[in-house]
Amino acid sequence: MNPLARILARDLARAFRGGGATLPLLFFLLVATLFPFAIGPDATLLAATGGGALWMAALLAALLPVDRLLAPDQDAGVLDQFATRGISEEAVATAKLIAHWLSFGPPLMIAALPASALLKLDGATLVRLELGLAIGTPGLAALALMTSALTLGLRSAGALAGLVMLPLAVPILIFGAGALSAEDNGGLKLLAAASLLLVALTPFAAGAALRAARE
């Protein structure tokens, strides 16, 4: 097994055992549960607004694990040990990105099933929501990792992370929620473009940030 596969396997095990993977999931379901209380039980109104609310919940759920993606490894000297072995920061960021998406994206897509029932979404909307989440969550995971790297070592990293990350997530939110409407065809493609850009950019941006954090 090469070092990257080992880093990936380690991070996945940590996410599922350390509880890092369940927290965003519970948050997502909690929002879906609370939303009808705020809007009221009107099924048509819920169905019309629920999809957008779930995208909002997914975005905020992506923000939750930001302070745990890299900071514990930085504090424990794990990142320094990787660098000492000549494993590039970009490679570490790539492995961490894949591991983070696996512990975040698919569980969120599963949680979207009960959540859509709570919000009275019809079948066709649910299919478009799931498609959108499948395409959009890699972008959200990439954004979370990039933010985590950029705020590494700062004192109020958690608060700053929200300010850095949420504006950058605007394209994902617009195209993801836009793709929910029945007559929309281009939304998913634009969502895929935004997501792809973030995924492609993150290893390099996060890698550079990790190097800078070491100085």
Add this chain to the structure above:
Amino acid sequence: MMAAGGDARLAFDGVACLRGHRLLFEGLSFALGPGDAALITGPNGTGKSSLLRMAAGLLAPAAGAIHREGTIALADERHALDPLKPLGEALGFWAGVDGQGRDAVAAGLDAVGLGAIAEVPVRMLSTGQARRAGLARLIAGRAHIWLLDEPGNGLDAASLDRLAATMAAHRAQGGIILAASHQPLGLDDAQPIRFRA
């Protein structure tokens, strides 16, 4: 125990260290070949750890060049082991990254006298045991060049003796040791690198 360390080399050539607009040292040159050791001494904040981080490739020198041949392992105050995992498993991760097997982990644990507590989670270790766990990680990696930052901190007399024996064995096999320490490590014949305040 170790891959042939016959060609290992670590050399600093006129290296300067700049930290936060402050020049810690400059014009530092030394060369270490197979079986050589160097001991860095000096007051706090004079650049001992920075020198080790430069040797590990974690910091870029402000001037000069650093030549390395052979694999490098760094042991500082952070053991880099997963706190929730049993000690043996946590060491196994790094041994895997270093291309070593379970026998290397067992050898590392034995060398620091922690063989009996391989099943104990890392977070339960005492300060001294955690330091020794970090050294076990370094030993299990079977790298050619060992960089040790205060390896004697928190170790009892028996552990210090074991460390001295392990370092002697590493050098006998052609390994290189660069250590920073405030206390004697049994590296009496090591090349001295002294920093002044």
